[in-house]
Amino acid sequence: MRIGELADASGVSTRSLRYYEEHGLIRSERTPGGWRDFDSAMVERVVMIQHLFAAGLSSSTINELLPCLEAPPEERTGVMEQLLAQEVERLEAKRRDIDRELDTLRALRSETALSVK
């Protein structure tokens, strides 16, 4: 299938599909005319990648994760569990940062409110 068809089938823009390929997340054949030719089975893989990006993972992390997700459960090593645990930790740290920022802003706002009255 061509890139436009894959885009329609997966809901991922052609721009993103080319980006995925640039970063080695997906592969494609080329027609004599130079057009990308994807296997229709690529649809689910692309959707998976989209979800991982939405979770804030980097393309390099996704690249490490994909082999694990596609390998049969028996062959899955602990790297997947380790990577995911690491991402969870990263997001929790980010949340703590945001909470800190909220505290300082709320404190500043209450001070400001008092002086304006």
Place this chain on the structure above:
DNA sequence: ATTCTGACA
């Protein structure tokens, strides 16, 4: 009409 690459008021 569709895709390709490269670039960004």
Place this chain on the structure above:
DNA sequence: TGTCAGAA
């Protein structure tokens, strides 16, 4: 990531 250009 969108989008536009210029070419195929």
